[in-house]
Amino acid sequence: MDPVRSGSRSGTGHAVVLGAGIGGLCAARALSGHFERVTLVERDTFPGAPAVRRGVPQGAHVHSLTAAGAEVLDGFFPGFVAELVDGGGTFAGALDELDIVFFGSRLRQVPLGRVLQVSRPFLEDRLRERVAALPDVSLRQGFEAAGPITAESVTAGPVTPDGAPASAARAGGVRVSGVRLARAGTAGSFEDLAADLVVDAMGRAGRGAAWLRSLGYPAPAEKRLHVDVGYASRRFRVPPGGLGAAKGVLVGATPARPRGLVLTQQEGDAWVLSLYGFGRGNHPPETPEEFLAFAGAMLPAATREALGTAEAITGISSFKYPDCVRREYHRLRRVPEGLVSVGDAVCSLNPIYGAGMTVAALEARALQTCLADGPEGLPRRFYREAARAVRLPWLFSTMADRAMPQVPGTHPAVARLLGRAFGATMRAAAADARVATSVWNAVSLSGSPAGLAHPLVTASVVRHWSPGTATGPGKG
Incomplete structure (x- = not known):
């Protein structure tokens, strides 16, 4: 047990990261070199070989690492992406080797960047090896x-009332100086771990936000969008060339058909088929025959x-995603020193857009940049940088979600307008390489969505606007 000295910092140059998913692993790498010690704490016990684990229930479903995410990981660990490919991962040309249908329109084939297609367990296992x-x-x-675990801050003085509960610590605030750990599954077994910085990478449940309230600070405001997306995935073994030249197929949902799928090649000859749908009535089935029938349409x-004759190498895994969540830590006027939240604890995006791992990597890079300026005031500085990293992905994904009539909270007229706007953009992307490039850059975070506002792109979208029509069922 590491003792924690009340009222003072541990002085050990020690950082603790809670959660060893992609966000936690990236955060540990960002902290390495800035602290004498970094301890990564995980509830799960890791399997001996890559496998879906309890703490990552979405691990069986499609995961792709965009060019932006791959760039960050390669910066953290030079040669990492090549190692994944050597180990069986698949590189696919974003718009020339993937068959992509968004809002009912097949995007024009354009040689543009690459997407790394690997299973989540494989990627996480290799990343964990590098971090360890x-x-x-x-x-x-x-x-x-x-x-x-907390200690009173050394800085004293009155503060402006902001609604937080009155306490003795409010005069100077508190500093998180460690964390109390419990051995998973063992009642009453506790250990206090001293730390100069505690990083909450425990996921979308928001335990770090709850900790703020327990410390007498206001919790961050939350933006939530109820999407009620259900997933089902299964892996197949397909002989080389059995699915043609394409290395992946993406069929996005439309307002008239709120269902979609992703089929991608992963390690070896394995392919994963992930189905999804907005609203309970569109959640994919879990029996083999119904599963393929859902996809077949x-x-x-x-x-x-080809899939009908392929060898199924796993059962069907299901996952429910109720809400997109963004916690606005960057708007808090007061936060304790010594505690930051990262990854899904800050922003959890609808997984159908494939941006989660990339956003986690971008946040970790922002944390690394902030650490270069020293530890004091780190939480507020980091939250401002993290907000910049998640702002556009959040805007893009939630606008696409709001185009679905099955997503509540958006006025029907606004949903129809968004649906027509996305439909026109994708029709333009089917015909115009410039528009297709701008769309992919926005979706993959490889470039700014501002590219969609370029005059030539806008003009092309306007030409493809059909105000009196909507995307019909079965298109794409």
């Missing part, structure tokens, strides 16, 4: 966080036939 090999990082499995005949 860092000389200042240690990994502790089978422990969960019970709560923060959206796939080309040759692909349907």
Whole structure:
């Protein structure tokens, strides 16, 4: 047990990261070199080989690493992406090797960047190996966080009332100086771990936000969008060339057909088919026959036939995603020193857009940049940078979600307008390489969505606008 000295910092140059998913692993790498020690704490016990684990229930579903995310990981670990490919991962040309249908229109084929297609367990396992090999990082499995340990801040003085509960610590605030750990599944087994910085990478549940309230600080305001998306995925083994030249098929939902799918090649000859739908009535089925029938309505005949004879190598895994969540930590006027939240704890995007891992990597890079300016005032500085990293992905994904009539909270007229706007943009992207490039840059975070406002792009979208029509069922 590491003692925690009340009223003072530990002075050990120690950072603790809670959660060893993609966000936590990237955060540990960002902290490495800025602290003498970094301890990565995970509730799960890791399997001996890559496998879906309890703490990542979405791990069985499609995961792709965009060019922007791959660039960050390669910066953290030079040669990492090549290592993934050597280990069986698949590189696919974004618009020339993937068959992409968005809002009912097939995007024009354009040689543009590459997407790394790997299973989530494979990527996480290799990333964890790299992080664990860092000389200042240690990994502790089978422990969960019970709560923060605090000490009064050394800075005293009155503060402007902001609605937080009155307490003795309010005069100078508090500093998080460690975390209390509990051994998973063992009642009453606690350990206090001193730290100069505690990083909450525990996911979308928002335990770090709850900790703020327990410390007498206001919790961040939340933006939530109820999307009620259901997923079902299964892996197949397909002989080389069995699915043609394409390395992946993406069919997005439309307002008239709120269902979609992603079929991508992963390690070896394995392909994963992930189905999704907005609203309970469109959640994909879990029986093998119904599963393929659900997909068949959206796939080309040759692909349907190939999957029908492919070898299923897993069962069907299901996952429910109720709400997109963004916590506005950057708007808080007061936060304790020594505690930051990262990854899905800050922003959890609808997984159908494939931006989650990339956003987590971008946040970790922002954390690394902020650490270069020293630890004091780190939480507020980091939250401002993290807000910049998530602002456009959040805007783009939630606007697309709001185009779906099944997503509540948007006025029907606004939903129809958004649906027509996205439909016109994708029709333009089917014919115009410039528009297709701008769309992909926005979706993949490889460039700014501002590219969609370029005059030539806008003119092309206007030419494809059909105010009196909407995307019909079965198109694409």
